[in-house]
Amino acid sequence: MLRLYEQTGEVTPKSYFSNNKGGEMLKSSTCIIMGETGKPIGMFCVNMNLSHPFPEIIKTLMPDTSQHHSFDMxxxxxxxxxxxxxxxxxxxxxxxxxxxxxxxxxxxxxxxxxxxxxxxxxxxxxxx
Structure with missing residues (x-):
């Protein structure tokens, strides 16, 4: 992603499939973090392990409403x-x-x- 930015100036976040060290499939997303001067200062990467059943993955993205507790955070x-x-x-x-x-x-x-x-x-x- 950084190489693409250096070659083209493209900063649009990218999503792609990859594999972890164990060979499990990941859905990965990466975006470049730009500093105040307009130059890249870092990258933000998210990897979701797709080897787990999809409903289990979705559950991690939603609050557990069965507990009926308020969210203090x-x-x-x-x-x-x-x-x-x-x-x-x-x-x-x-x-x-x-x-x-x-x-x-x-x-x-x-x-x-x-x-x-x-x-x-x-x-x-x-x-x-």
Missing amino acids: TENFSSSAGDVVEQALNHAVIEVDADDSVNLKGRNKAITKVLFDNGIFELKEATN
Whole structure:
């Protein structure tokens, strides 16, 4: 894929069949990750093992609705670090305000702890 890009400038993701070391068939997809300067900085590759029954493969792509549990995992698809910080702050405020054990005097400290525990201060823009 990288060689094709170098020869033609083509960056359209490609899907193809391949085999793993054990000879099992894979459905593979690859795309080039472009940097801010327009040059490739990496490649994203996904390989799906087709030796398993197809219904089993599909099950891995869907949530198990028979369990009737809510999904606690959330992801942030923000386009900037500032958005990530703002969303994390809003979430922390809601979480702390819902906790009756936190008094008004300890509110800001509790919010800061939630943000710290979630790793938000690892972002450069977070401390501002």
